[in-house]
Amino acid sequence: MSIDVDPSASQTDLPAGSPAQAADQTGAQPPLAVPATAALNASNAEAAVPAELTNISERDLHFMGLAQAAADEARAAGEVPVGAVLVRGDEVIATGFNHPISGHDPSAHAEMAALRAAAQKLGNYRLPGCELYVTLEPCLMCAGAIMHARIARVVFGARDPKTGACGSVVDAFANPQLNHHTTVTGGVLEDECGDALSSFFADRRRAARERHAAAGRDGEPGASETL
Numbered sequence: 099m100s101i102d103v104d105p106s107a108s109q110t111d112l113p114a115g116s117p118a119q120a121a122d123q124t125g126a127q128p129p130l131a132v133p134a135t136a137a138l139n140a141s142n143a144e145a146a147v148p149a150e151l152t153n154i155s156e157r158d159l160h161f162m163g164l165a166q167a168a169a170d171e172a173r174a175a176g177e178v179p180v181g182a183v184l185v186r187g188d189e190v191i192a193t194g195f196n197h198p199i200s201g202h203d204p205s206a207h208a209e210m211a212a213l214r215a216a217a218q219k220l221g222n223y224r225l226p227g228c229e230l231y232v233t234l235e236p237c238l239m240c241a242g243a244i245m246h247a248r249i250a251r252v253v254f255g256a257r258d259p260k261t262g263a264c265g266s267v268v269d270a271f272a273n274p275q276l277n278h279h280t281t282v283t284g285g286v287l288e289d290e291c292g293d294a295l296s297s298f299f300a301d302r303r304r305a306a307r308e309r310h311a312a313a314g315r316d317g318e319p320g321a322s323e324t325l
């Protein structure tokens with residue numbers, strides 16, 4: 099359960115070896131046992147853990163598995179591995195993976211890609227009755243787009259303690275003045291989704307060390323760290 103999710107796992111990548119990246123090895127553990135949604139809504143005790151936050155079904159696991167496959171596509175492209183799947187009922191409308199680097203597009207998060215593709219496919223900028231599965235907790239940008247699209251439900255995997263907008267840093271969906279539509283389920287296949295991110299950043303740190311060593315910059319000879 100120790101998820102070494104890189105803080106830059108907010109899909110906005112950092113150059114390998116950057117100072118911010120170097121500081122990312124704190125093994126950040128999601129600080130919230132219960133998403134802040136619940137804490138903020140805990141004006142009455144029975145609302146402390148909304149049912150949708152604990153009601154994880156086989157169906158959720160299936161679609162999160164598809165989102166993980168989309169994340170693998172991002173990884174293969176050298177992008178931070180985050181994937182998303184947009185479904186309506188049992189139909190997959192669209193998938194998307196994170197690709198801001200190759201797309202030269204700071205908004206090219208997995209959720210945005212899936213939302214755009216789904217809206218094009220359905221010919222509607224609003225996507226009522228749809229659910230979005232994503233392997234990493236959405237950021238504020240994506241939370242905003244999810245609201246604009248009138249997504250009925252968001253299901254995410256790993257929590258993002260740096261930029262998560264579903265309870266980890268802020269909870270955009272807990273504000274009834276902003277959101278009237280979307281329920282949120284967090285932590286579906288949380289460890290698996292977090293592991294994909296952790297291994298990506300571990301590989302990248304290792305590659306950076308090896309580049310430094312190869313460049314003769316007194317890198318530690320034994321740069322073959324254990325992962």
Ligand SMILES: [Zn+2]
Pocket residue numbers: 109207209236237238239240241
């Ligand atoms: Zn985002």
